[in-house]
């Protein structure tokens with residue numbers, strides 16, 4: 476244990492890390508002249524140094540080619556979203572035609588629900604987790620109301636059944652068995668934002684489908700964090716953002732998955748001209764014929780400046796590979812967990828499952844003693860250049876991201892907590 480707590484140990488781990496060079500690809504914010512130990516990749520990922528060149532390429536093209544930039548030269552804007560399609564499909568384990576980068580997460584959730592939440596009098600209900608990210612709850616509740624149903628009976632919010640605030644798969648199984656005949660949709664997170672618990676998408680999909688429900692996922696905290704097999708999971712749809720683990724910048728253009736089986740669906744959708752079949756899009760005719768696959772849900776020509784940084788980010792994921800990232804992530808988070816268990820348990824309790832299969836990189840840490848002590852520790856850490864993020868009432872989330880965090884960062888966190896006179 477003394478060894479794990481030594482700088483020599485942390486530095487040796489980092490020196491042996493096959494992904495160590497990737498940290499150099501990012502701008503790491505500085506605090507008092509030194510690089511921060513930045514653990515907020517679950518909230519806003521760091522900027523890849525290549526982002527600027529991709530944005531400048533768009534600005535230069537606009538300056539020099541103006542309208543012709545849509546159809547001429549490198550990185551044309553008309554098919555620009557296609558530049559991110561293949562690497563994005565790789566990151567989420569989908570076929571290229573199943574993914575599209577568009578809009579924002581919550582907007583995509585609404586668009587997906589227009590097509591995939593089709594409540595009837597017999598089957599009006601949605602099953603979601605209690606304590607969901609508020610935007611998801613607002614979206615789902617407003618959809619239930621929009622269809623003339625009553626959220627107090629038709630928005631079913633499952634309470635965590637485990638003492639630590641996490642869910643067992645049996646709890647989901649029971650809820651789906653209980654409400655099955657009334658369920659139109661199961662909408663579940665890939666990784667729960669507050670607890671950091673990761674879920675088995677394939678198993679949840681199987682349970683939901685067996686009950687006759689549509690199954691969709693919010694992968695905001697899963698994409699770029701865990702290797703995913705979205706196609707094989709069988710999920711009907713999924714949505715996510717690109718500013719968290721995907722490092723594509725504040726408010727980056729989001730992502731959306733529609734399973735291949737719905738590629739040519741006759742389900743209703745809200746349509747826009749960018750979803751129109753490419754061969755006829757510019758005939759500007761009155762009849763909407765959707766592009767098969769996820770592209771058919773696009774509304775508008777995309778914000779090219781907003782998409783540009785995602786290209787730089789995806790190049791890094793392509794080079795590193797999700798499996799290698801996960802391997803490093805398991806080590807980093809296990810190191811963090813061990814240091815907390817062995818040295819910091821007077822102050823911090825881990826609220827994330829200890830089973831590595833049930834978590835990504837994030838550990839949610841409940842500060843012993845409650846809110847005021849928690850805030851004091853959080854602010855002390857920030858004053859030492861150790862940046863986590865705060866969740867009311869008493870949780871600090873620490874997410875060591877394998878693309879840019881190090882064992883030395885994790886040790887710095889542990890030493891700072893130890894030095895705290897709280």
Ligand SMILES: *Cc1c(COP(=O)(O)O)cnc(C)c1O
Nearest residue numbers: 579580581608610668693695716
């Ligand atoms: C981050 C996050 C959001 C944010 O929604 P935006 O539409 O991107 O602002 C929504 N839901 C979940 C679960 C999130 O983690």
